[in-house]
Amino acid sequence: MNRLVIIGNGFDIAHGLKTSYMDFINWYWEKRLNALLIEKTPTSEDCLCKLEITNTKDCSSWLNFFFFNSYRDLITRDWKFPPPEIINAIRENTDDFRVSCSRFFETILQSIEARGWVDIENDYYNLLKRCIEDADCGYTVKELNEQLAFIQEKLVEYLHTISSNQYIKELHDAMITFFDPADFSTEGRKKALDNIGLDIKSYEEVESDFEERNKLRPERIMLLSFNYTATAKNYNNFNIEHNFIHGDLEHPENIIFGYGDELDRHYQDILERNDNELLKNVKSVKYLETRHYHDMLEFLMAAPFQVLIMGHSCGNSDRTLLNTVFEHENCVSIKSFYHKWANGSDNYLELVQNISRNFTNMRMFRDRVVNKEQCKTM
Numbered sequence: 001m002n003r004l005v006i007i008g009n010g011f012d013i014a015h016g017l018k019t020s021y022m023d024f025i026n027w028y029w030e031k032r033l034n035a036l037l038i039e040k041t042p043t044s045e046d047c048l049c050k051l052e053i054t055n056t057k058d059c060s061s062w063l064n065f066f067f068f069n070s071y072r073d074l075i076t077r078d079w080k081f082p083p084p085e086i087i088n089a090i091r092e093n094t095d096d097f098r099v100s101c102s103r104f105f106e107t108i109l110q111s112i113e114a115r116g117w118v119d120i121e122n123d124y125y126n127l128l129k130r131c132i133e134d135a136d137c138g139y140t141v142k143e144l145n146e147q148l149a150f151i152q153e154k155l156v157e158y159l160h161t162i163s164s165n166q167y168i169k170e171l172h173d174a175m176i177t178f179f180d181p182a183d184f185s186t187e188g189r190k191k192a193l194d195n196i197g198l199d200i201k202s203y204e205e206v207e208s209d210f211e212e213r214n215k216l217r218p219e220r221i222m223l224l225s226f227n228y229t230a231t232a233k234n235y236n237n238f239n240i241e242h243n244f245i246h247g248d249l250e251h252p253e254n255i256i257f258g259y260g261d262e263l264d265r266h267y268q269d270i271l272e273r274n275d276n277e278l279l280k281n282v283k284s285v286k287y288l289e290t291r292h293y294h295d296m297l298e299f300l301m302a303a304p305f306q307v308l309i310m311g312h313s314c315g316n317s318d319r320t321l322l323n324t325v326f327e328h329e330n331c332v333s334i335k336s337f338y339h340k341w342a343n344g345s346d347n348y349l350e351l352v353q354n355i356s357r358n359f360t361n362m363r364m365f366r367d368r369v370v371n372k373e374q375c376k377t378m
Contacts (some may be wrong), residue, residue: 008226250294263319309337337375
């Protein structure tokens with residue numbers, strides 16, 4: 001029997017990496033502010049936003065006064081405040097500045113302001129659907145795709161600036177630990193135990209028998225990383241294999257960044273419009289550019305398997321692939337590692353709610369997902 005470990009951005013964050021989209025947007029704003037200072041021109045523009053200095057009486061000295069004296073340390077030249085706060089101050093200073101953002105980027109900023117986080121891929125898909133429904137929405141599919149490509153390019157640039165060789169022993173132990181039959185679904189338990197060669201209900205029944213206990217060791221473990229960083233490579237064992245399903249920073253040409261929700265009721269409408277520009281960032285299409293997806297399918301078909309979820313939100317942007325995994329006939333268990341905050345609250349319920357959206361068979365969902373009492377925190 002095998003184990004599939006689904007690794008998402010929360011895995012990197014648990015290793016101290018600032019890999020959230022909000023961290024990325026903060027970095028982007030800092031780059032834009034630095035460029036405005038270095039270029040010393042009234043306008044700084046890319047496809048996401050345009051920063052304009054409308055007070056141009058003495059652009060160079062005025063910039064130095066406004067930024068260096070008010071927002072930047074004169075000695076260290078570090079920003080005194082987070083870049084988004086400085087940008088907000090600029091936006092509010094309508095006498096001297098004008099800031100204009102694309103609809104896509106404005107949506108991203110609104111998500112961060114309202115929720116404190118953002119799912120760029122999901123925002124992209126929602127705007128794509130709106131563009132189809134409303135010809136007067138103010139942007140085109142081509143412009144939306146160009147902006148997503150630009151964000152991808154900048155995201156890769158940002159991720160190259162951070163890395164971690166950190167290794168968390170508890171996570172590694174969880175990856176390679178013995179199976180506990182108590183985690184298996186009612187429907188899949190017999191298939192799993194027949195494959196293992198045991199007839200027991202829990203790990204405790206064979207815990208003291210070395211030979212029998214060893215049968216519960218995973219034969220193969222695939223770390224299916226949805227991240228572009230190399231953090232998952234810090235985890236190795238004789239039976240561990242790595243699959244960077246969305247590509248990695250060493251091969252940026254193969255990175256997949258887009259939407260993957262073929263279960264969405266609007267997706268068929270997108271297909272029927274016979275416009276390849278609409279399908280440019282469909283993950284299912286992009287999967288065909290490498291062997292990663294086929295390697296995953298071969299793993300799923302090889303033997304019964306348990307799923308461990310480490311740091312993946314299981315949101316709709318990966319719904320197609322996750323549905324393939326979760327409803328596969330060989331899947332016998334889906335076990336989540338959830339986050340617990342200092343105040344005692346946790347995100348287990350939110351996580352399983354997201355997992356449920358990746359199922360079309362809710363009876364199967366209730367049987368395969370391991371209850372909270374048997375799960376652990378990251």
